[in-house]
Amino acid sequence: MWSFPLFPDQASTLASKVDALYFFLIAISIFFSILIAVLVVGLAIKYRRRSDDEKPPAIHGSLLLELTWTLIPAGIVLVIFVWSAEVYFSAVRVPKNAIEVQAVGKRWMWKIQHMTGKREINELHVPVGVPVKVTLTSEDVIHSFFIPAFRVKKDAVPGRYNTMWFEATKTGKYHLFCAEYCGTKHSGMIGTVYVMEPDAYQAWLGGEQAGASLAGAGEKLFTDLACITCHRGDSGARGPDLAGLFGKPVKLASGETVTADETYLRESIVQPAAKIVEGYQPIMPTFQGLLSEEQLLQLVAYIQGMKAEVKDEAAAPAAGAAAPSTGAR
Amino acid sequence: MQTEVVTTKSEGAVPGNGLDRENYINAKHGIWSWLLTTDHKRIAILYLITITLMFFLGGAFAAGVRLELMTPKGDLVDSDAYNKLFTMHGIVMVFFFLIPSIPAVLGNFLIPIMIGAKDLAFPKINLLSWYIYMAGAAFFMVATLFGGVETGWTFYTPYSTAFSHTNVILAAVGIFISGFSSILTGLNFIVTIHKMRAPGLTWFRMPLFVWAHYATSLIQILGTPVVAVTILMVAVERLLKLGLFDPALGGDPILFQHLFWFYSHPAVYIMILPGMGVMSELITAFTRKRVFGYEFIAISSLAIAVVGFLVWGHHMFVSGQSTYAGMVFSALSFLVAIPSAVKVFNWSATLYKGSVSWESPMMYAIGFIGLFTIGGLTGLFLAAMGLDIHMHDTYFVVAHFHYIMVGGAIFAYLGGIHFWWPKITGRMYPEYWARVAAVLVFAGFNLTFFPQFVVGYLGMPRRYHAYPDEFQVLNVMSTAGASLLGIAYLIPMLYLTWSLFAGKKAPANPWGAKGLEWTIQSPPTTFNFDHQPVVTEEAYAYAESHDTSHDPAAPPAQAHA
Ligand code: HEM
Ligand SMILES: [Cu+2]
Ligand SMILES: [Cu+2]
Numbered sequence: 036m037w038s039f040p041l042f043p044d045q046a047s048t049l050a051s052k053v054d055a056l057y058f059f060l061i062a063i064s065i066f067f068s069i070l071i072a073v074l075v076v077g078l079a080i081k082y083r084r085r086s087d088d089e090k091p092p093a094i095h096g097s098l099l100l101e102l103t104w105t106l107i108p109a110g111i112v113l114v115i116f117v118w119s120a121e122v123y124f125s126a127v128r129v130p131k132n133a134i135e136v137q138a139v140g141k142r143w144m145w146k147i148q149h150m151t152g153k154r155e156i157n158e159l160h161v162p163v164g165v166p167v168k169v170t171l172t173s174e175d176v177i178h179s180f181f182i183p184a185f186r187v188k189k190d191a192v193p194g195r196y197n198t199m200w201f202e203a204t205k206t207g208k209y210h211l212f213c214a215e216y217c218g219t220k221h222s223g224m225i226g227t228v229y230v231m232e233p234d235a236y237q238a239w240l241g242g243e244q245a246g247a248s249l250a251g252a253g254e255k256l257f258t259d260l261a262c263i264t265c266h267r268g269d270s271g272a273r274g275p276d277l278a279g280l281f282g283k284p285v286k287l288a289s290g291e292t293v294t295a296d297e298t299y300l301r302e303s304i305v306q307p308a309a310k311i312v313e314g315y316q317p318i319m320p321t322f323q324g325l326l327s328e329e330q331l332l333q334l335v336a337y338i339q340g341m342k343a344e345v346k347d348e349a350a351a352p353a354a355g356a357a358a359p360s361t362g363a364r
Numbered sequence: 365m366q367t368e369v370v371t372t373k374s375e376g377a378v379p380g381n382g383l384d385r386e387n388y389i390n391a392k393h394g395i396w397s398w399l400l401t402t403d404h405k406r407i408a409i410l411y412l413i414t415i416t417l418m419f420f421l422g423g424a425f426a427a428g429v430r431l432e433l434m435t436p437k438g439d440l441v442d443s444d445a446y447n448k449l450f451t452m453h454g455i456v457m458v459f460f461f462l463i464p465s466i467p468a469v470l471g472n473f474l475i476p477i478m479i480g481a482k483d484l485a486f487p488k489i490n491l492l493s494w495y496i497y498m499a500g501a502a503f504f505m506v507a508t509l510f511g512g513v514e515t516g517w518t519f520y521t522p523y524s525t526a527f528s529h530t531n532v533i534l535a536a537v538g539i540f541i542s543g544f545s546s547i548l549t550g551l552n553f554i555v556t557i558h559k560m561r562a563p564g565l566t567w568f569r570m571p572l573f574v575w576a577h578y579a580t581s582l583i584q585i586l587g588t589p590v591v592a593v594t595i596l597m598v599a600v601e602r603l604l605k606l607g608l609f610d611p612a613l614g615g616d617p618i619l620f621q622h623l624f625w626f627y628s629h630p631a632v633y634i635m636i637l638p639g640m641g642v643m644s645e646l647i648t649a650f651t652r653k654r655v656f657g658y659e660f661i662a663i664s665s666l667a668i669a670v671v672g673f674l675v676w677g678h679h680m681f682v683s684g685q686s687t688y689a690g691m692v693f694s695a696l697s698f699l700v701a702i703p704s705a706v707k708v709f710n711w712s713a714t715l716y717k718g719s720v721s722w723e724s725p726m727m728y729a730i731g732f733i734g735l736f737t738i739g740g741l742t743g744l745f746l747a748a749m750g751l752d753i754h755m756h757d758t759y760f761v762v763a764h765f766h767y768i769m770v771g772g773a774i775f776a777y778l779g780g781i782h783f784w785w786p787k788i789t790g791r792m793y794p795e796y797w798a799r800v801a802a803v804l805v806f807a808g809f810n811l812t813f814f815p816q817f818v819v820g821y822l823g824m825p826r827r828y829h830a831y832p833d834e835f836q837v838l839n840v841m842s843t844a845g846a847s848l849l850g851i852a853y854l855i856p857m858l859y860l861t862w863s864l865f866a867g868k869k870a871p872a873n874p875w876g877a878k879g880l881e882w883t884i885q886s887p888p889t890t891f892n893f894d895h896q897p898v899v900t901e902e903a904y905a906y907a908e909s910h911d912t913s914h915d916p917a918a919p920p921a922q923a924h925a
Contacts, residue, residue, distance in 0.1 A: 039836070041822075042821065052750070053750060053754055056748060057751060060741075063744075064738070064741040064744075067737065068734070068738060071737045074715075075711075075712050075730055075733050078716055078718070079715055079720045079726075080720075082715060082716070082717060082719065082720045083720050083721070084652075089652065089719035090906075091652055091906065093906070093908060094654065094656060094713075094716070094717065095657075096656050096657035096658065096660065096713075100657075100709075101660050104706060104709040105705075105706055108701070112699075115744060115748055116698050116748070119747075119750040119751060120694065120750070123690070123694075123753070125750075126753055127687055142527075175527060176520075179682065183822065186753065187753060188757070189682050189753075190682050192611075192617060192683065192684055194611025194616075197683075210823060210832065213825070214757040214825040216447075216523070216826075217523060218447070218514075218523060218528070219443045219444055220443055221828065221829070222825075222828035225832075
């Protein structure tokens with residue numbers, strides 16, 4: 036207990052990038068703090084009042100100095116800005132080969148679904164050396180999915196999907212925190228991330244009798260809820276064809292065009308009336324309250340994987356990552 | 365003006381002391397003469413008393429938070445109680461202490477005097493502001509007595525609108541009401557500064573304290589209505605289940621954050637700009653020197669006020685806001701740091717070849733420069749998007765804003781209170797104890813908040829009632845520092861109160877400082893000046909004038925009758 040670290044574990048590809056920027060900023064901060072401290076204390080001692088009759092000169096200022104201490108900090112912050120933007124982009128741009136995980140925040144736990152259908156609570160198992168994309172949402176209030184050792188964090192916002200990704204570089208156990216205040220047991224909404232060797236991970240994933248894959252579960256819902264009756268995919272169908280929809284622009288009756296990302300798909304199911312596709316009647320019933328966030332995610336995973344023509348094929352685990360919108364909406 | 369003699373360190377009858385003559389304190393008697401006063405100085409005293417009470421109330425909540433965090437387990441109070449403690453600490457300190465502190469106490473007292481006026485432009489509205497503030501505080505106190513509120517001072521939706529079972533509406537109404545106090549004070553200052561400056565007091569001759577308050581007032585008028593309406597929307601959604609922010613009702617929770625931070629980022633400048641104004645007065649008075657780069661300090665206040673309105677999105681880098689919006693907010697946040705840096709460099713340069721006296725207000729000023737520098741620099745860490753992903757909502761953020769709001773704004777407030785105490789009360793405080801307190805506040809502050817940068821980067825989220833064991837050492841340090849800080853804050857309370865009865869009588873100008881307020885007796889008369897002062901020089905004209913400090917017959921340099 037009485038020994039304590041000063042820096043967190045570095046356990047993801049992002050961690051060293053973030054830390055490099057952090058150390059750069061610390062260096063700058065130390066430099067300026069010492070500069071100012073020496074300047075102020077030094078001058079205040081050097082020019083301390085020795086007699087009450089002292090008559091300091093009237094120095095009005097100097098344009099040259101003002102420019103110096105405007106432009107030098109401006110230059111420094113420009114460097115920080117460019118560097119930090121670069122780090123930020125590597126934090127939000129999901130690699131194409133990422134495997135997918137879905138996380139739903141609910142007061143006060145994290146519910147995780149893997150693409151194979153395997154589920155866990157307050158635990159997240161991931162393989163080392165493989166990019167993992169997490170799609171986040173919440174059943175109630177805003178939470179925030181925070182893994183300090185990976186230097187990643189993203190809010191889980193009810194009613195929309197946010198995404199983040201990481202690639203673990205070191206096997207081990209790491210903290211998973213909820214970082215956005217969410218009520219009574221906010222500080223109890225913590226879990227553990229297990230980073231495993233790929234073999235061990237595969238064994239873990241397959242070790243238990245997993246149900247249907249996520250997309251498979253979504254397909255079943257699609258039939259059970261009779262979505263299929265309207266979204267049959269032929270010309271006579273009452274609803275639009277959903278195959279190949281994901282990631283494409285959709286023309287709305289209002290004249291706007293939106294991109295069919297995860298959040299749009301979710302909204303189309305929960306609040307179909309919010310955005311009506313051009314050329315269709317607002318006849319789709321709302322499924323609000325009928326589906327859990329996990330089920331919605333399953334449906335979304337299924338629709339995401341629906342290819343034009345070959346509709347029935349269930350999505351392969353990684354297929355959904357084909358065109359994710361990197362959380363940058 | 366010739367009757368009002370300027371002098372320092374005099375023996376015997378204390379020239380310029382007004383305690384035995386008529387002054388604003390003894391001009392009228394009885395409780396109603398205070399509660400119905402329209403004298404800006406008396407209203408300042410009303411604010412001083414009320415916000416001091418609020419400060420200690422907020423401090424008590426903070427003590428609860430820090431004591432709980434001594435141990436990793438949540439063992440002192442239960443989670444709900446803990447959540448209430450930090451929420452009410454934040455609300456009290458931000459809305460009922462720091463926002464009114466310097467403007468409503470020092471600004472109210474000094475702005476009319478500094479510009480050579482008898483009072484503010486609208487004295488009755490000034491009194492009304494205090495009553496509105498009190499009404500807001502009363503609502504908040506009722507909310508507290510009925511069990512408090514636990515949404516965090518940020519009231520994030522949909523937690524605050526659909527899930528919290530506490531007195532959100534009462535607290536929200538309290539904040540809504542007190543916002544109008546802030547708006548009216550800002551309005552009063554702006555009109556006063558525009559319309560009531562003494563002859564000869566051009567814009568660029570104004571003390572920087574007045575400039576800073578002008579910039580602050582602009583933010584108060586433009587920003588406060590937004591937060592007032594936003595907070596009201598929260599109350600309305602709770603009450604009527606309108607779908608504004610709750611996605612289950614078709615609302616957008618992120619919209620709330622935009623609206624909230626659109627005000628609350630500028631609000632952080634409402635808290636610090638007046639402190640910067642105080643700083644310019646302290647530094648010049650205790651170096652007896654014109655401030656370096658007057659125009660740059662004045663204009664940078666306005667720049668901060670304007671650009672400060674365009675950076676709110678830096679509180680939302682991980683909310684799912686678009687990457688490109690994030691970049692713009694990040695860039696503008698870096699931009700807003702530059703005028704702050706300019707001020708720091710100018711204050712430092714003012715010391716060069718000055719006649720620096722280390723009296724207690726100056727000790728606070730020097731402390732301010734150091735702590736504000738650290739606060740500003742760590743703001744850069746947070747404005748750097750790639751870093752903020754990790755730091756957002758951790759203790760790093762908590763440390764950052766305390767360095768600025770406590771290390772900056774409260775240091776300036778305490779420095780200012782000490783500096784103008786002789787003017788306000790006509791009494792001197794014991795300098796020895798003031799220095800002891802200043803050193804202890806500085807030490808306690810750093811011990812409290814520096815470890816929080818470290819524990820924040822380690823990943824400890826804010827608003828956590830319990831935490832993993834490895835964070836304990838740093839939290840114990842922080843709690844130890846908070847105890848020291850708490851004691852250090854009590855010391856000025858004691859000696860300042862003592863000085864009211866037994867302090868040495870203060871002369872008109874105990875520091876040998878420049879500025880119209882030092883040309884009139886301490887404490888001033890009800891109408892401040894016997895004759896309309898006329899200003900013939902720029903602010904801080906220490907070198908140009910005759911020796912003000914030792915020649916009691918010398919006419920006040922800035923004011924000629
Ligand atoms: C010098 C320029 C400054 C910069 C670049 C800056 C930057 C930031 C950033 C980016 C955040 C958001 C951090 C996060 O939540 O992840 C933040 C938070 C905050 N800052 Fe600053 N800041 C500056 C100055 C100030 C000043 C002058 C004050 C107050 C007097 C202040 C008070 C706050 C507060 C209260 C918060 C946290 C609000 C909350 O989440 O409860 N900052 N700052
Ligand atoms: Cu939480
Ligand atoms: Cu801000």
